[in-house]
Amino acid sequence: MAVFVEDVDKLSDSFNSVKCAAPAKTLCSPLSVTSPHIGHWTKASMGIKSWIYLKDSKAALTKLTPSQNGRITDIGAVQNVWRRLKSASFDYFET
Helix, strand or coil: CHHHHHHHHHHHHHCCCCCCCCCCCHHHCCEECCCCHHHHHHHHHHHHHCCCCEECCEECCCCCCHHHHHHHHHHHHHHHHHHHHHHCCCCEECC
């Protein structure tokens, strides 16, 4: 459970960047060529797809939920925006 909470926290951080983020919260910094965001989102997408919702200690759903699909869509959308910004010579993107 702690791993899940940490993963969701990091995903939230990656979408709420600020220019002066705390050094320990690297995903709170703006997205750039050198930031860890893209690698994190690749890993997070795989993790989101593996989430299992339980009911009475058994898997309750057999396909991705709307919230899972939404998070995966959000990741893809922000990556697309970043590709466009990079091609327009932007150095960073405050997500």
